[in-house]
Amino acid sequence: MLTVEGLSVRAEDIELVREVSFGIGPGERVGLIGESGSGKSLTALALMGLLPDGVTASGTARLRERDLVGVPERRLKDLRGRTVSMVFQEPMTALNPLMRVGAQVAEVMTLHGAPARGARERAVELLGRVRLPDPERIARSYPHQLSGGQRQRVMLAIALANEPELLICDEPTTALDVTVQRQMLELIAEVAPALLFITHDLAVVASVCERVLVMYGGRVVESGPLREVFARPRHRYTEGLLAASRLPPRGTRLATIPGTVPAAGTFPEGCVFRDRCAHASDDCATVPELTGDGHAFACRHPRD
Numbered sequence: 001m002l003t004v005e006g007l008s009v010r011a012e013d014i015e016l017v018r019e020v021s022f023g024i025g026p027g028e029r030v031g032l033i034g035e036s037g038s039g040k041s042l043t044a045l046a047l048m049g050l051l052p053d054g055v056t057a058s059g060t061a062r063l064r065e066r067d068l069v070g071v072p073e074r075r076l077k078d079l080r081g082r083t084v085s086m087v088f089q090e091p092m093t094a095l096n097p098l099m100r101v102g103a104q105v106a107e108v109m110t111l112h113g114a115p116a117r118g119a120r121e122r123a124v125e126l127l128g129r130v131r132l133p134d135p136e137r138i139a140r141s142y143p144h145q146l147s148g149g150q151r152q153r154v155m156l157a158i159a160l161a162n163e164p165e166l167l168i169c170d171e172p173t174t175a176l177d178v179t180v181q182r183q184m185l186e187l188i189a190e191v192a193p194a195l196l197f198i199t200h201d202l203a204v205v206a207s208v209c210e211r212v213l214v215m216y217g218g219r220v221v222e223s224g225p226l227r228e229v230f231a232r233p234r235h236r237y238t239e240g241l242l243a244a245s246r247l248p249p250r251g252t253r254l255a256t257i258p259g260t261v262p263a264a265g266t267f268p269e270g271c272v273f274r275d276r277c278a279h280a281s282d283d284c285a286t287v288p289e290l291t292g293d294g295h296a297f298a299c300r301h302p303r304d
């Protein structure tokens with residue numbers, strides 16, 4: 001349904017996302033994971049046509065027959081929300097503090113041509129669908145009168161308002177308490193038509209997605225069925241990421257990946273992970289291809 005091929009994102013001469021390719025089928029829930037600075041958010045913003053000024057995308061991304069990259073802004077405004085919708089990490093910055101919640105949900109529908117009449121009732125209905133208690137009262141509230149978890153549900157209602165075919169969530173629960181987080185994740189998994197779920201939290205992605213893409217240095221370095229990738233990671237970066245997320249046996253040290261994520265533009269040539277990898281050799285100086293059916297990885301010294 002979504003096909004991304006050779007998607008690159010650059011700011012001036014720095015390539016921030018490099019030749020990313022993946023697909024998402026109808027109803028499929030795909031996780032995009034990797035340390036901070038890997039290029040996850042830029043990938044999502046490129047699909048939404050929401051890259052910041054001075055940052056450009058190339059390559060192709062198609063949702064069914066429609067192009068998402070290289071489309072004039074006017075066409076994009078029409079597509080956004082109706083075909084692809086996004087929920088961001090911080091709901092407070094995305095909501096208008098001066099406008100009642102119900103009116104904000106109704107507005108995204110009327111902006112896309114829905115008749116004003118009935119939009120408010122639909123808004124209340126949507127607030128109920130994201131399981132906000134007493135949706136009538138919530139609709140009359142201002143964002144500051146709601147909790148962080150409730151605001152994030154409002155954002156989800158807005159994202160779903162025009163019945164998108166694909167929902168993108170970028171760290172949607174990172175700012176929430178763990179107890180609220182679980183309910184939100186269950187809700188997202190239930191209501192998303194198809195999902196691209198971005199997180200740095202491996203436990204979170206495991207609870208929501210059936211397939212996973214591992215990103216590092218702007219590249220997808222491994223992808224496949226989540227259970228398989230988590231049980232048997234092949235790329236050395238994925239191996240390190242998983243080891244670092246596991247609680248070590250008593251008395252042993254917490255595993256870490258040596259070094260830190262380089263700043264954009266300072267990743268090594270060839271395999272982007274090679275300066276932090278214990279297995280790197282001279283042949284890692286050229287970019288390894290992402291190969292394999294189903295479970296693919298771009299590593300010359302994969303874990304067995």
Ligand SMILES: Nc1ncnc2c1ncn2[C@@H]1O[C@H](COP(=O)(O)OP(=O)(O)O)[C@@H](O)[C@H]1O
Nearest residue numbers: 011016036037038039040041042052055263264
């Ligand atoms: N507007 C921009 N101009 C230049 N570099 C940027 C811009 N936005 C993000 N970057 C850089 O691109 C890299 C990837 O960013 P991002 O996609 O936000 O990573 P992630 O979401 O995986 O943490 C980072 O090194 C970041 O500093």
Ligand SMILES: [Mg+2]
Nearest residue numbers: 040041042170
């Ligand atoms: Mg991000």
